[in-house]
Amino acid sequence: GEDVEQSLFLSVREGDSSVINCTYTDSSSTYLYWYKQEPGAGLQLLTYIFSNMDMKQDQRLTVLLNKKDKHLSLRIADTQTGDSAIYFCAESIRDNNNDMRFGAGTRLTVKP
C-alpha cells in the first residue's frame, strides 16, 4: 500500500519496555526515522537509521529494521511517564531523499 502504517495506541506500565511497530512502503527508502511529539508541541527527531543497518541503539532506545518485510520498530527500555507522547515513524522518499512520508503516529501512554 501507499501508507506508512502504525498502531494508533499503546499502553504500558512504568518500568516496562515499550515496542512501537511500523510498516513502511518504499523498499528503496534510504533513511527511516522515529519522531516524538509531546502534547502541544511539534515533532522532535528521536533517532534515524540508515537502510543498510539492522539495528541502532542509543541509550534507552533501540531501533530494529527488517528490510525484507519493510518493518521498523522502536523499543524504549525502562519506560518512564515522561515517555508518554505520540511517536511517528517516517521514511525518506523521492529520488534525492529530500522528502518524507509519515505514519499516523502511535500514542504511547505510560501508567504509573
Next chain:
Amino acid sequence: DVKVTQSSRYLVKRTGEKVFLECVQDMDHENMFWYRQDPGLGLRLIYFSYDVKMKEKGDIPEGYSVSREKKERFSLILESASTNQTSMYLCASSLLQVHYGYTFGSGTRLTVV
C-alpha cells in the same frame, strides 16, 4: 538553539477569511515544508520549497498556496478559509539532503468557524 518559529500557536478565523500562517527558521536550511496534522491521519504534506521563490505541491495542496520570498521564511496562505481546514498546521525545515531529519515548529492550531 536552532529553531523553527511559527508566528501563532492558536488562531480562530471566520469562514471565507484569508489566513496567513508564518514560519521562520534560523538554520539556513534550504528545504521548508508545511504539513497539517489531523487525528488518525498523521501528517499530510501541503506544500514544500527547496529554494527561494520555488514551491512544489504536496499531497493535499487544494485550498492552499505558499510564498517563499526569503530563504528563512515560508508562508502558508488559505485564500478563503473553510471549516474543513480546521487543523493543526506544522512547519518544518531541513538541509537540502534530509539525512538528519526535519526540524519542526511548535505548530499552529487553526479553528475556522
